[in-house]
Amino acid sequence: MTLSAGDLQAVILTLELALVVTAILFVAGTPIAWWLARTKSRWKGPIGAVVALPLVLPPSVLGFYLLLAMGPNGPVGRLTSALGIDPLPFTFEGLVLASVFYSLPFMVQPLQNAFEAIGDRPLEAAATLRASPLNAFFTVALPLALPGFLTAGVLTFAHTVGEFGVVLMIGGNIPGITRVASVQIYDHVEALEYGEAHSLAAVMLIFSFLVLLTVYAWRPGAEKA
Amino acid sequence: MTKDQIEARFLLNWPGFSLDIDLTLPGRGVTALFGQSGSGKTTLLRCMAGLERADEGFLSFKGETWQNGKTWLPAHRRPIGYVFQEASLFEHMTVRNNLHYGRKRIPAARQTDLDPIIELFGIGHLLGRKPDRLSGGERQRVGIARALAVNPRMLLMDEPLSALDSARKQEILPYLEKLRDRLDIPIVYVSHSPEEVARLADYLVAMNNGKVMAHGPLKETLARIDLPIRLGEEAGVVLDAVVAERDSSWHLAKLDFSGGSLWTRDKGIALGRRVRVRVLARDISLARDNREHSSIQNVLPGEVEAIADDEHPGLALVSVKVGPSVLVARLTKRAAHMLEIAPGQAIWLQIKSVALME
Numbered sequence: 001m002t003l004s005a006g007d008l009q010a011v012i013l014t015l016e017l018a019l020v021v022t023a024i025l026f027v028a029g030t031p032i033a034w035w036l037a038r039t040k041s042r043w044k045g046p047i048g049a050v051v052a053l054p055l056v057l058p059p060s061v062l063g064f065y066l067l068l069a070m071g072p073n074g075p076v077g078r079l080t081s082a083l084g085i086d087p088l089p090f091t092f093e094g095l096v097l098a099s100v101f102y103s104l105p106f107m108v109q110p111l112q113n114a115f116e117a118i119g120d121r122p123l124e125a126a127a128t129l130r131a132s133p134l135n136a137f138f139t140v141a142l143p144l145a146l147p148g149f150l151t152a153g154v155l156t157f158a159h160t161v162g163e164f165g166v167v168l169m170i171g172g173n174i175p176g177i178t179r180v181a182s183v184q185i186y187d188h189v190e191a192l193e194y195g196e197a198h199s200l201a202a203v204m205l206i207f208s209f210l211v212l213l214t215v216y217a218w219r220p221g222a223e224k225a
Numbered sequence: 226m227t228k229d230q231i232e233a234r235f236l237l238n239w240p241g242f243s244l245d246i247d248l249t250l251p252g253r254g255v256t257a258l259f260g261q262s263g264s265g266k267t268t269l270l271r272c273m274a275g276l277e278r279a280d281e282g283f284l285s286f287k288g289e290t291w292q293n294g295k296t297w298l299p300a301h302r303r304p305i306g307y308v309f310q311e312a313s314l315f316e317h318m319t320v321r322n323n324l325h326y327g328r329k330r331i332p333a334a335r336q337t338d339l340d341p342i343i344e345l346f347g348i349g350h351l352l353g354r355k356p357d358r359l360s361g362g363e364r365q366r367v368g369i370a371r372a373l374a375v376n377p378r379m380l381l382m383d384e385p386l387s388a389l390d391s392a393r394k395q396e397i398l399p400y401l402e403k404l405r406d407r408l409d410i411p412i413v414y415v416s417h418s419p420e421e422v423a424r425l426a427d428y429l430v431a432m433n434n435g436k437v438m439a440h441g442p443l444k445e446t447l448a449r450i451d452l453p454i455r456l457g458e459e460a461g462v463v464l465d466a467v468v469a470e471r472d473s474s475w476h477l478a479k480l481d482f483s484g485g486s487l488w489t490r491d492k493g494i495a496l497g498r499r500v501r502v503r504v505l506a507r508d509i510s511l512a513r514d515n516r517e518h519s520s521i522q523n524v525l526p527g528e529v530e531a532i533a534d535d536e537h538p539g540l541a542l543v544s545v546k547v548g549p550s551v552l553v554a555r556l557t558k559r560a561a562h563m564l565e566i567a568p569g570q571a572i573w574l575q576i577k578s579v580a581l582m583e
Binding site for chain 2: 121122124125126127128129130131132133135136139140143144146
């Protein structure tokens with residue numbers, strides 16, 4: 001069971017994409033999750049639903065709208081052309097942007113759950129001990145939500161690794177740029193290269209299992225009696 | 226006058242609950258906010274702490290305005306210490322780091338040595354532990370110590386004993402008494418327990434339905450039966466007394482209060498010590514003459530001051546002056562009628578038991 005150069009390139013591209021997307025979502029998803037966990041605003045429901053949409057939408061639907069948005073007449077497309085940037089579809093950057101939307105709920109929901117589980121009390125205690133809200137967030141909420149961050153990071157990473165439909169819609173199938181592992185497997189099967197498909201599929205299977213194993217088997221703070 | 230008082234006015238309307246209070250509280254000693262759950266006492270405390278923002282409010286602490294119109298100091302800018310019902314320690318930090326969390330956030334000039342606090346609460350051996358390795362009583366001791374570590378100018382305590390079983394309560398109460406005696410900052414103490422209030426408070430604020438029903442110095446307020454504070458079985462007064470005599474053959478101690486003296490079980494408290502004595506209304510009987518042959522050892526002469534209805538329509542409360550002190554007795558209205566109890570009348574008090582506190 002060996003991987004061809006093309007397979008290896010697809011695997012590396014996949015990991016690169018997943019890492020970049022996870023990093024972006026840690027930064028972008030945390031404030032959204034924090035807001036959703038603590039707000040009493042009537043916008044909580046609608047915003048929460050929008051964040052959750054990628055969970056139920058067919059990836060092709062999401063990919064289609066993102067493609068339109070990034071296209072020359074879409075809002076994102078106009079912005080990129082006004083800034084003198086090349087159009088995003090069929091680029092790695094376009095793929096990153098699409099994946100950020102696609103994986104958003106996998107980051108936000110575990111974080112939101114973790115923040116909600118902490119409750120108001122530790123933050124109130126921090127406030128009575130002279131910590132400003134921002135300071136209390138970094139010194140109390142963040143450390144207490146650490147298991148939630150681990151879960152959210154791993155799920156986001158793994159989910160991005162496994163994406164297929166959105167990639168096809170936005171990125172197409174350009175080797176080294178947008179051809180991720182899931183697309184590569186699809187190509188192998190289309191070309192009736194079952195052996196190659198097997199190897200790559202097995203790599204993906206084992207990788208995904210190991211990733212989930214870390215989440216389920218190892219939890220920080222679980223050692224307490 | 227306002228220089229060492231706390232003035233608080235809050236108006237707050239929530240669905241199903243409103244708070245409407247206007248209070249001036251003493252700037253030292255323990256003020257008890259007393260009432261049943263839902264009476265608004267915790268909400269009032271949270272408004273004082275800045276954890277809750279009343280729609281309309283005014284709060285001035287010893288001449289400094291913390292809330293007035295648009296001005297509102299958030300909790301982290303108020304020089305307070307706050308003790309929650311559950312200790313609410315930071316679970317991810319050791320006891321030591323919990324204690325230092327607030328301390329390192331106050332100006333260096335106000336930072337004090339933590340050792341006396343650690344020693345007072347007997348938590349020196351716990352410093353390296355995480356909160357999940359502490360017992361309930363230990364957690365609350367650390368919680369109180371953590372609140373004091375910020376060297377607050379006012380200590381706010383929200384039913385610090387209510388999450389503990391009675392053995393743990395007895396473990397913590399002596400620490401609270403020491404605290405009261407050693408701190409010269411005001412302590413505002415929320416409680417629904419008449420026993421805790423009788424033991425700790427100097428000033429009483431009785432609350433019901435978001436309103437203040439009565440407030441005043443504890444001893445005077447408990448002795449006033451014209452106020453709408455009804456404590457049922459817990460009605461009674463608190464007297465200041467001194468241990469005047471210890472009878473080792475009978476294991477009894479004599480407690481002198483202004484107006485008379487009472488015998489009680491000797492608990493080993495040294496002669497001359499100032500103590501608090503709680504005498505419950507249900508433990509006092511009234512008689513027209515002094516019956517010599519009775520198991521009741523404490524019989525005092527007094528003069529009826531007033532008579533008032535108790536909660537139950539068959540019961541009355543009678544306040545009786547014993548010298549300058551006032552005691553309150555509870556009896557049935559039929560007994561009051563048969564004894565022809567009326568203000569000014571001389572009467573004997575037969576006191577079945579007294580609770581020595583401290």
